[in-house]
Amino acid sequence: MDKNLKQLTNRIYYLPHDPGTDRPILSAICGDDETLIVDAGNSDKHAKLFLGELNQIQMANYQSVVLTHWHWDHSFGTNQMNLFTIAHENTKMHLEKMAEYDWSNEALDNRVEKGLENQFCSDMIKKEFGEDRNITITLPNTTFKDKYEIDLGGIRCEVKHVGGDHSDDSSIIFVEEEKVLFLGDCLYPSIYTQQPQYKIDNVRRLLEIIEMFDAEIYVISHEPPLNKEDFIGYIMLLKLICDLTQKHQSNHLNLVDELSSQLNRPLSQLEEEIVYCFINGLTVD
């Protein structure tokens, strides 16, 4: 796994995601006056690693960090970063709730049992932090409802709340000058439901908002950045599965048959999983 800082565009750098402990991409948008960081990382160590890399390339003018959503892997590095923190009002609400949690193995296992914590997140927190679990939840310094704009000097960022199945507070960041759209985890299915799910209406609404931004590079937190062509392929697939789920409802066999005949090949594992999430989303909860 490549753990070094990479340059995405003229003024944007990022530290690639690391599936080992579910670390998301961390990015820096560098204006003439200041640098904005996107996501705080999953631990003190992760935050320190990223800021250290920025210092090495003399990009140390970072003053603020924006959180794409509240999940641990994006927010636990906030305390270590010690920057002006921008987040959606629901992100703050979720972090306030999380600040009361105990992070011992017993407490984590207990929350998993009660359905308050996801098994995968619990495993990854244990792996990232080891036994010495020094976790301090820090609340944002400012919050927004719909959007937040920030001028970094010669480069402007628009932070827009989009919500969606993955997390109700998901926000995306558009950098018009660089034609880059940071999507966080907003396109992923829910993780705090009994089964991971996508709801047809939520996905359609989300894609409609995302398509309004004229980007060339799309940054999804747990995978390498995508160019426009690959991203369009991805959203066309989601739209097609929306349509076919609406048509076939929970008839899994017919849904998979028509999808694979339209794609002209058997489904990949990822496609199978997406179909499964859409069928899960049909149930009323």
Ligand SMILES: [Zn+2]
């Ligand atoms: Zn997430």
